[in-house]
Amino acid sequence: xxxxxxxxxxxxxxxKVEIPWSDVSGRLTDKMRxxxxxxxxxxxxxxxxxxxxxxxRFGKGVREELAGELVQETFQTVIxxxxxxxxxxxxxxxxxxxxxxPFRYQARFEVRPEIEPKDYTGVEVRRRPAVVEDSQVDAQxxxxxxxxxxxxxxxxxxxxxxxQAGDVWTVDVExxxxxxxxxxxxxxxxxxxxxxxxxxxxxxxxxxLELSEVGSIKQISFTPPEDRIRAxxxxxxxxxxxxxxxxxxxxxxxxxxxxxxxxxDAETLDELKAKIAEDLRKADAETAEREAxxxxxxxxxxxxxxxxxxxxxxxxxxxxxxxxKRQLAQQGMRLEHMGTNDQxxxxxxxxxxxxxxxxxxxxxxxxxxxxxxxxxxxxxxxLVEMAEESGQNxxxxxxxxxxxxxxxxxxxxxxxxxxxxxxxxKAVVTEAPDPEPEGHDHEHGHEHDHSHDxx
Amino acid sequence: MTPHQxxxxxxxxxxxxxxxxxxxxxxxxxxxxxxxxxxxxxxEMVFGVRVSDVRTQVVRGDVRRVGQNxxxxxxxxxxxxxxxxxxxIDLYGEE
Numbered sequence: 001x002x003x004x005x006x007x008x009x010x011x012x013x014x015x016k017v018e019i020p021w022s023d024v025s026g027r028l029t030d031k032m033r034x035x036x037x038x039x040x041x042x043x044x045x046x047x048x049x050x051x052x053x054x055x056x057r058f059g060k061g062v063r064e065e066l067a068g069e070l071v072q073e074t075f076q077t078v079i080x081x082x083x084x085x086x087x088x089x090x091x092x093x094x095x096x097x098x099x100x101x102p103f104r105y106q107a108r109f110e111v112r113p114e115i116e117p118k119d120y121t122g123v124e125v126r127r128r129p130a131v132v133e134d135s136q137v138d139a140q141x142x143x144x145x146x147x148x149x150x151x152x153x154x155x156x157x158x159x160x161x162x163x164q165a166g167d168v169w170t171v172d173v174e175x176x177x178x179x180x181x182x183x184x185x186x187x188x189x190x191x192x193x194x195x196x197x198x199x200x201x202x203x204x205x206x207x208x209l210e211l212s213e214v215g216s217i218k219q220i221s222f223t224p225p226e227d228r229i230r231a232x233x234x235x236x237x238x239x240x241x242x243x244x245x246x247x248x249x250x251x252x253x254x255x256x257x258x259x260x261x262x263x264x265d266a267e268t269l270d271e272l273k274a275k276i277a278e279d280l281r282k283a284d285a286e287t288a289e290r291e292a293x294x295x296x297x298x299x300x301x302x303x304x305x306x307x308x309x310x311x312x313x314x315x316x317x318x319x320x321x322x323x324x325k326r327q328l329a330q331q332g333m334r335l336e337h338m339g340t341n342d343q344x345x346x347x348x349x350x351x352x353x354x355x356x357x358x359x360x361x362x363x364x365x366x367x368x369x370x371x372x373x374x375x376x377x378x379x380x381x382x383l384v385e386m387a388e389e390s391g392q393n394x395x396x397x398x399x400x401x402x403x404x405x406x407x408x409x410x411x412x413x414x415x416x417x418x419x420x421x422x423x424x425x426k427a428v429v430t431e432a433p434d435p436e437p438e439g440h441d442h443e444h445g446h447e448h449d450h451s452h453d454x455x
Numbered sequence: 456m457t458p459h460q461x462x463x464x465x466x467x468x469x470x471x472x473x474x475x476x477x478x479x480x481x482x483x484x485x486x487x488x489x490x491x492x493x494x495x496x497x498x499e500m501v502f503g504v505r506v507s508d509v510r511t512q513v514v515r516g517d518v519r520r521v522g523q524n525x526x527x528x529x530x531x532x533x534x535x536x537x538x539x540x541x542x543x544i545d546l547y548g549e550e
Contacts, residue, residue, distance in 0.1 A: 043468030050472050 003078040010113040011309040019103040031062050063097045088311045110309040115365035119303040121426035127292035128433050130285035132277050140276045151248040163209045165192025166250050172243035178236030200228040218242050297359050308357045316353040317346050367419045374415045458497035461489045465546045481544050485534045494534045505539035
């Protein structure tokens with residue numbers, strides 16, 4: 001068998017293969033003999049169809065089938081022989097299987113572009129310092145506080161006869177909203193609030209209820225406020241029968257050292273604040289690092305121009321489309337609900353997919369050149385980390401990941417991280433805040449030119 | 456009758472294939488009312504060959520039963536055409 005591979009574009013190869021007739025003829029005879037045994041033609045007894053008739057009726061099909069098989073079989077060996085890494089199935093351009101003639105074929109397939117990475121050290125990258133606003137800390141604090149809200153039984157309060165803001169009713173709801181039936185037990189109604197209401201307007205309707213009515217059943221009707229209800233239900237009257245089960249009062253903890261202790265994270269309020277601020281700073285620093293790495297990638301891709309194989313981009317696009325669809329499906333939605341469809345969405349994410357593929361190829365090429373590898377021990381260490389986080393058994397997790405191919409992804413992810421670490425180490429990182437969004441585009445361009453002069 | 460109305464279809468069976476290979480004879484189903492002379496002319500015209508002999512026979516239709524009723528498949532005329540030794544017909548054609 002003779003074969004040759006040539007590159008016809010940065011991302012495509014053509015393979016030419018020639019197989020001598022002596023290797024093919026046996027296979028063809030076998031196939032014809034097999035066909036003769038199986039063939040059933042009207043006018044002939046089974047297995048008695050003369051070879052000439054078979055040849056005339058099925059000869060071409062059989063030869064094509066055999067040609068296909070031969071391509072499948074030899075393609076692999078040829079690929080390994082020439083150490084090519086095809087990304088796609090071979091597309092046969094020409095093939096001819098004739099009697100007494102060597103079988104020749106020509107096929108095209110896509111490969112990864114060969115990238116010789118350059119100028120990837122000493123790249124100037126801007127990383128913005130991590131910032132934490134006091135308001136963010138306060139918001140976090142408020143979140144924590146909400147989590148610690150307790151519902152306590154109503155204290156004996158002489159003179160208090162009606163529910164007021166801050167009370168929480170538990171009611172069973174039964175009735176109709178317009179035409180629709182409504183029925184739910186254990187509905188929580190926070191008096192004085194509108195967030196998370198079972199039915200808009202219900203909380204307001206419960207305001208000023210007599211406390212003595214606990215345990216009774218009460219009929220009410222109201223029209224939910226139009227601005228907070230779905231259009232098709234607007235203006236419909238709700239007629240409800242409420243089982244007034246219980247009323248409790250909301251207890252919001254004070255922001256003091258006691259509260260800090262209750263969160264279990266700190267001893268004093270100041271300590272808690274500092275801790276929250278630190279967490280936020282860390283998270284923001286990570287975001288800043290990610291942004292910086294993205295910028296680094298962008299400038300690297302500018303310096304290293306190449307075309308990725310179309311099949312890789314297509315695969316990335318379809319993978320992302322599928323992922324989005326899965327996520328939507330979990331919420332019982334489809335792309336159509338977002339006012340788009342498969343094709344439109346694919347077109348929209350294509351630039352990003354292209355960037356991802358190029359980034360992946362470039363990083364891989366740099367990793368290869370710099371011999372950045374990830375050992376099994378590194379992967380194992382990462383797995384242990386992950387197992388601890390999710391509280392799973394390491395070995396069991398590893399086994400299941402191996403099966404689903406996730407293990408390879410983790411390894412690839414680690415390697416990419418390493419390569420990034422290497423690149424950031426070699427890069428010239430300047431700490432500067434993001435430029436103001438308005439009118440600074442040009443200045444940014446200048447900065448860029450400047451950096452090249454220095455390099 | 457046009458030649459294609461006369462020649463209904465070639466008969467491809469074990470026996471006819473043997474005749475083809477051994478005697479250069481080709482078997483056709485032909486129109487029931489066509490005679491040997493018409494068959495000869497039709498074959499010569501359609502395939503551009505020289506016909507040396509035509510023999511015909513009427514094949515009786517098989518008896519078939521549907522439930523309690525007996526019936527017969529239609530009878531048809533078979534023509535065995537012997538060609539000039541130098542001529543052949545490619546009945547299968549290139550598919």
